[in-house]
Amino acid sequence: EMLLLESGGGLVQPGGSLRLSCTASGFTVESYSLTWVRQTPARGLEWVATISASDSTTYYADSVKGRLTISRDTSRNTLHLQMNSLRAEDTALYFCAKDKFANAVGDSFDVWGRGTAVSVSS
Amino acid sequence: DVQMTQSPSTLSASVGDRVTITCRASQSLYKWVAWYQQRPGTAPKLLIFEASRLETGVPSRFSGSRSESDTEFSLTITDLQPNDFATYYCQGYKSWASSIFGRGTRLDMK
Numbered sequence: 001e002m003l004l005l006e007s008g009g010g011l012v013q014p015g016g017s018l019r020l021s022c023t024a025s026g027f028t029v030e031s032y033s034l035t036w037v038r039q040t041p042a043r044g045l046e047w048v049a050t051i052s053a054s055d056s057t058t059y060y061a062d063s064v065k066g067r068l069t070i071s072r073d074t075s076r077n078t079l080h081l082q083m084n085s086l087r088a089e090d091t092a093l094y095f096c097a098k099d100k101f102a103n104a105v106g107d108s109f110d111v112w113g114r115g116t117a118v119s120v121s122s
Numbered sequence: 123d124v125q126m127t128q129s130p131s132t133l134s135a136s137v138g139d140r141v142t143i144t145c146r147a148s149q150s151l152y153k154w155v156a157w158y159q160q161r162p163g164t165a166p167k168l169l170i171f172e173a174s175r176l177e178t179g180v181p182s183r184f185s186g187s188r189s190e191s192d193t194e195f196s197l198t199i200t201d202l203q204p205n206d207f208a209t210y211y212c213q214g215y216k217s218w219a220s221s222i223f224g225r226g227t228r229l230d231m232k
Contacts, residue, residue: 033219045166045211045223052219059219095165106219108156110177112165 002026002111004079004096009116016086016120022079022096022113029072033099034079035109036070038092038118048094049081052105059106064090086120093117124148126214128224134232135202143197143227145212150192156213157186157197159206160226166211170197199229207231 008020022034036048049070050059058070069082079096094116097109125148135141145155153173158166168177170186173195183200199206212224 035219035221037221044225045213047221047223050219061220100168100171106215106217106221108168108171108213108215109166110168110171112167114165 002098004098004111004113006094006096006113006116009094009118011119011121012086013122014087014120018083018086018118020081020083020094020096020116020118022081024077024079024098027098028074029077029079030074032102033105033107034070034072035097035099035106036068036079036081037095037097037109037112038090039095039115040092043092046092047106050106051079053099053102054105057105083118086118088120091118091120124151124214124216124222126212126222126224128212128227130227131225132228132230134230136232137202137204139202140198140200141202141229142199143210143212143229145195145214145224147193147195147214147216149216151195151214151216152192153188154215155186155188155195156215157184158211158213159208160211161208169210204231 003025033053035050067085096113098111099107100110127146155173157170160166173188174186209228215221
């Protein structure tokens, strides 16, 4: 069974940093493109960033470009999201998700983690 | 940028009913639309991918379709069951890697 489990969320002050992790089991993180999606009551589901399986090319939403960095650690089979210069509008529940197809980038997502909550507030 | 307009935002129905949820895209998405179900406190669950393909394990009461213009997409649920009352989202994924989600439809029991 393919599973994803996020960790690392918490409360951080505006301008601060946080590093989210997403540990995969049942598959390897280099086999599928992986994505971070966040959710808030006000904005709903929002695509944040994707890392491609084939060559680790990264893609970002304009709202996070230059502040959030997606990466993967194949030795630990883990996806990361380094979050710098955090703003109140980054407050959300962050999910990691796996592309359904191995040769896709930003496809439909067939496996999701349970989410980790990030709150940016002074 | 592609926009996805999902309607209705809320829908009331009874067990056994047939309901349809629609997403309208601001440009043609061909078949690149997925549908998800989300229950409170859980992650979204993939129901339909490539507009009309049923995800493994999802009951055939769920179906997806697209218009000839590839801008209007629908999720239909027949014979509503108690477990079906949840929130449903569409996702468009035309551009390389990026996705846009609809704002969701909350399906309530009448």
